């Protein structure tokens with residue numbers, strides 16, 4: 001996934017290698033999270049109207065930084081260290 005694939009103020013769910021990721025672009029910086037809901041492991045989707053990550057399984061919601069907005073999840077999405085290599089998002 002390239003940084004250019006994630007528009008400003010939007011999130012994109014996808015894969016980098018074999019890792020499921022949830023990537024948000026604040027306009028200034030990217031936030032790369034492991035896209036595994038901490039409740040029971042489903043993948044979240046970006047909700048562009050509400051600007052948050054939403055789990056389709058039981059309705060947990062997370063802020064763009066991964067913090068929990070609404071349960072049943074109790075714990076935030078895990079941030080993944082990354083670097084940009086010629087615009088490509090590479091996990092460390």
Ligand code: FES
Nearest residue numbers: 037039040055058
């Ligand atoms: S697995 Fe995400 S809310 Fe249950």
